[in-house]
Amino acid sequence: MIEDYKTDTCTVEELIASHPYVREFFAMNNLPMENGYRTIASYFATLPYTLLEDLGTQPPVLLGRFHAFMREMANIRERQGVDIKSLTIRGGRDKRGNVEDIELRIGLGDLVSIVGPTGSGKSRLLADIEWMAQRDTPTGRQILVDDEIPPASWRFSSDHKLVAQLSQNMNFVMDVSVAEFLVLHAQSRMIDHYDQKIAEIIRAANGLSGEAFELDAPLTSLSGGQARALMVADTAFLSVSPIVLIDEIENAGINRTKALALLSGQNKMVLIATHDPLLALSAPKRIVVCNGGIMAVLDTSDEERQCLRQLQAMDDIQTVYRDTLRSGDSLRMCRDRACGGFHI
Amino acid sequence: MKLITVSGPPSSGKTSVIVHLIADLRHRASRCAVVKFDCLATDDDALYASHGIDVRIGLSGNLCPDHFFVSNIDDCFAWGRRYGYDILFSESAGLCNRCSPHIEGCTALCVIDNLMGAGAPRKIGPMLKTADIVVVTKGDVVSQAEREIFAFKIRQANPSCLILHINGLSGQGSAYLSEVLLRTGDMQTLQGKELRASLPSALCSYCLGETRIGKEKQKGNVRRMELD
Ligand SMILES: Nc1ncnc2c1ncn2[C@@H]1O[C@H](COP(=O)(O)OP(=O)(O)OP(=O)(O)O)[C@@H](O)[C@H]1O
Ligand SMILES: [Mg+2]
Numbered sequence: 001m002i003e004d005y006k007t008d009t010c011t012v013e014e015l016i017a018s019h020p021y022v023r024e025f026f027a028m029n030n031l032p033m034e035n036g037y038r039t040i041a042s043y044f045a046t047l048p049y050t051l052l053e054d055l056g057t058q059p060p061v062l063l064g065r066f067h068a069f070m071r072e073m074a075n076i077r078e079r080q081g082v083d084i085k086s087l088t089i090r091g092g093r094d095k096r097g098n099v100e101d102i103e104l105r106i107g108l109g110d111l112v113s114i115v116g117p118t119g120s121g122k123s124r125l126l127a128d129i130e131w132m133a134q135r136d137t138p139t140g141r142q143i144l145v146d147d148e149i150p151p152a153s154w155r156f157s158s159d160h161k162l163v164a165q166l167s168q169n170m171n172f173v174m175d176v177s178v179a180e181f182l183v184l185h186a187q188s189r190m191i192d193h194y195d196q197k198i199a200e201i202i203r204a205a206n207g208l209s210g211e212a213f214e215l216d217a218p219l220t221s222l223s224g225g226q227a228r229a230l231m232v233a234d235t236a237f238l239s240v241s242p243i244v245l246i247d248e249i250e251n252a253g254i255n256r257t258k259a260l261a262l263l264s265g266q267n268k269m270v271l272i273a274t275h276d277p278l279l280a281l282s283a284p285k286r287i288v289v290c291n292g293g294i295m296a297v298l299d300t301s302d303e304e305r306q307c308l309r310q311l312q313a314m315d316d317i318q319t320v321y322r323d324t325l326r327s328g329d330s331l332r333m334c335r336d337r338a339c340g341g342f343h344i
Numbered sequence: 345m346k347l348i349t350v351s352g353p354p355s356s357g358k359t360s361v362i363v364h365l366i367a368d369l370r371h372r373a374s375r376c377a378v379v380k381f382d383c384l385a386t387d388d389d390a391l392y393a394s395h396g397i398d399v400r401i402g403l404s405g406n407l408c409p410d411h412f413f414v415s416n417i418d419d420c421f422a423w424g425r426r427y428g429y430d431i432l433f434s435e436s437a438g439l440c441n442r443c444s445p446h447i448e449g450c451t452a453l454c455v456i457d458n459l460m461g462a463g464a465p466r467k468i469g470p471m472l473k474t475a476d477i478v479v480v481t482k483g484d485v486v487s488q489a490e491r492e493i494f495a496f497k498i499r500q501a502n503p504s505c506l507i508l509h510i511n512g513l514s515g516q517g518s519a520y521l522s523e524v525l526l527r528t529g530d531m532q533t534l535q536g537k538e539l540r541a542s543l544p545s546a547l548c549s550y551c552l553g554e555t556r557i558g559k560e561k562q563k564g565n566v567r568r569m570e571l572d
Contacts, residue, residue: 028466028501029473056443056470056541065473068503076499131516156508156520164488173459173486174493184462185489188496227487234489 005070007040007063015040021190025069029055029062040066077190082154082162084108084145084242087129087269092140094293095121100141102294104287106271108242111264113280114273116289122273125289126245129271130163131155139292164239167247172219172227178202179215185238197237204262205233208254210323225253232259236266246272257282257312278315281308345424346431346530347417351444351471352455353464354437357481357512359388361455362433363395364515368522374430379420381413381436388435398427409436410443410543417447418534425532431525442469446476446540451528457482458494465494465501470541472498478505479521481512 005015013036016022026033032051035043044059044066052058086107091100106112114122121139128141132155135142145154145162154162174181182201186194198215206212209229213222222230228249235244244263249256249272260282264270274280281304288296300308324331352358366376377398380388384403392399400420404412413436424432438444446452454475456464459482465472472478478498483491495507506524510517531537549563 024500028497030466053542053545056543057474065503069500072499072503076496127516136519152520156517157506161492166488169485170487171485172490174461174490176462181489181493184493188493231487231489234487238489239492 005040008042009039011039012036012043019073021073021187022070025066029065031062073190082240082242084162086146087243088144088147089125089129089294090142090144091294092133092135092137092142094139094291096291098293100139100293102297104294104297106269108269109264109267110285111260111270111283112272113283113286114271114289115275115280115286116295118275120289121292122289123247124292125287125294126165126247126271126273129243130165130245132162161239161241163243163245164235164241165245165247166228166231166235166249168249169247170231172222172230174219176219177216178213178219178222178230181219182234182238185234189238189240201230201233201237204236205229208232208259208262210255223253229254229259232262236262242268244268244270246270246274248273248275257315278308278311281305281311345421345429346525346528347421347424347447347450347534348431348433348453348525348528349444349446349450350433350435350453350455351438351446351475352453352479353441353460353468354439356455356457356460357479357510358435358437358455359391360512360515361453361479361481361510361518361521362435363392363397364510364512364518365522365525366395366397366433367515368519369431369526372522372526374526375428376431376433377424377427377429378433378435379417379424381409381416381434383409383437383439398429408543409439410445414445414539414543421531421534438468438471441467442471443541443543444471445543446470446474447534448538448540449529449531450534450537451525452476452540453479455479455481456498458486458491460494462490462493462497465497468501473502474540475502475505477521477524478502478507480507480509483509484511484513 016036035046038046044063047059086105089102089104091102093100114125116122124139128137128139129143131137132143132145132150133139133141134149176184179198182198183194186197191197202215209225211223211226213226232254249259256276256279260270260272260279272279272283280286281300284300286298286300287294288298321331350358350362362378369376378392379400379402380386381402381404384405386401389399389401400423402412402416417434420434421432436444452475454472456468456472456478458480480494480498498507508517508521510521545565547564548566549561554561
């Protein structure tokens with residue numbers, strides 16, 4: 001794949017024809033396309049003086065940047081996600097300095113919820129994982145990947161996308177349409193044929209939010225629920241990160257259980273900090289934090305699974321009531337009270 | 345002494361990043377100072393001072409801020425050495441998004457933020473394209489996907505840089521950058537060193553104080569827009 005272009009025989013136009021993404025190099029550097037019939041070497045050698053002055057640079061520098069561009073793009077195409085199998089959280093200390101005596105291993109496909117009172121350290125735990133803490137955060141925790149300390153380059157360089165995050169505080173800010181946004185995201189992963197993927201994401205997102213949006217809707221015009229739904233669907237289908245960290249999406253106005261199922265169905269490790277019992281119990285395992293430390297790690301029991309079914313029924317009632325009210329209809333109580341007075 | 349040139353569009357988080365970096369570097373027993381370049385006024389001297397950081401201010405007034413930078417930076421460097429600093433940061437706003445000149449041999453940082461949009465890396469000139477390290481801030485408020493798109497666009501604009509995400513509020517990420525900076529080489533002087541990109545030549549009658557509009561008043565290096 002790499003270096004399959006010869007600068008003294010291949011023309012700029014030929015290279016763009018075989019590698020469409022190369023066009024972006026010329027756009028990025030404000031280089032004109034009129035001379036694209038020239039070979040790559042002569043294209044750079046004959047750039048007009050005034051243009052070089054504007055760019056503040058010289059042909060050899062630009063040619064060097066061009067080669068680096070080709071190398072990096074090939075790298076990104078080859079490096080599709082990091083292949084990891086497990087994550088281990090090694091305890092540090094809680095807010096009072098007490099030892100947090102725990103070693104918790106999470107594997108691909110696992111779904112873990114994090115519960116605890118406000119300010120107990122749920123978001124901090126997620127931040128420790130995102131940061132691959134090495135006893136260098138206030139909690140003193142250590143995170144291992146495949147039972148080893150991850151290399152520093154994994155921790156810090158944005159080229160290794162170990163973790164994808166989803167939180168209540170995140171917003172879309174780009175001035176593009178939904179379709180343009182998804183194309184940009186697909187291109188950033190060097191995916192060539194993305195039409196089907198995009199259709200899949202839109203379908204999934206609309207299934208989560210209930211209020212469908214169009215592909216040409218401006219990204220920033222999406223409602224809170226639509227935006228969250230699109231973020232979830234995009235993460236499920238376009239993210240290469242094996243770890244997904246979710247912080248409080250309960251108030252987002254989307255179908256939470258569907259969203260979780262969508263994310264955890266992609267063979268990723270999903271951790272979700274939540275105050276919502278429905279989400280908390282949807283995970284087979286939950287971490288309880290208190291005062292900044294992990295207090296317990298619990299498996300969802302059979303009894304709790306029954307409770308979950310009850311919660312789900314209540315949630316369904318809520319959904320029906322909400323949709324009824326949203327559509328302008330009135331609610332009525334049920335006469336025979338066999339259903340506890342709920343009318344569904 | 346090391347000189348680190350820090351540039352970036354206004355309010356992209358340069359000062360916050362430098363403050364966090366210096367906090368980390370102090371833990372590693374490095375003595376640091378800052379020279380802040382701006383045009384007309386700045387509040388950053390007070391901000392740095394409030395963190396106990398030694399700072400000097402250079403205001404370019406009616407001169408091109410980048411030309412002003414180049415004619416003063418070697419004196420700043422000599423000042424830093426005289427005062428026995430280990431690391432001197434220069435902070436300058438890329439006001440026209442072009443220059444904020446980086447120097448061969450000095451580690452060059454460009455700070456940009458996620459809110460600037462996917463088109464930003466194309467619009468920023470040598471300030472971004474010749475930087476060694478591009479620091480991206482404000483990642484906590486935009487979607488994961490947009491962060492990835494933005495990083496990709498930076499990678500396309502500057503294929504060989506190191507891209508780091510730093511949270512300007514919490515400073516998360518700055519500890520690693522301070523390690524990277526400590527590994528860079530020391531320098532004795534800036535005399536004879538070269539800029540990484542040439543500065544714009546601006547020598548027209550308006551540079552010399554002309555205020556009247558009209559063709560006959562325009563002398564020197566003038567370029568016309570093509571409107572038809
Ligand atoms: N072990 C610890 N040591 C020191 N500080 C900690 C520890 N754990 C958490 N903190 C700090 O406590 C504060 C509150 O924690 P955090 O924001 O994670 O709570 P939370 O459970 O997410 O709350 P909420 O439910 O309101 O979102 C943060 O400033 C965090 O850095
Ligand atoms: Mg929280």
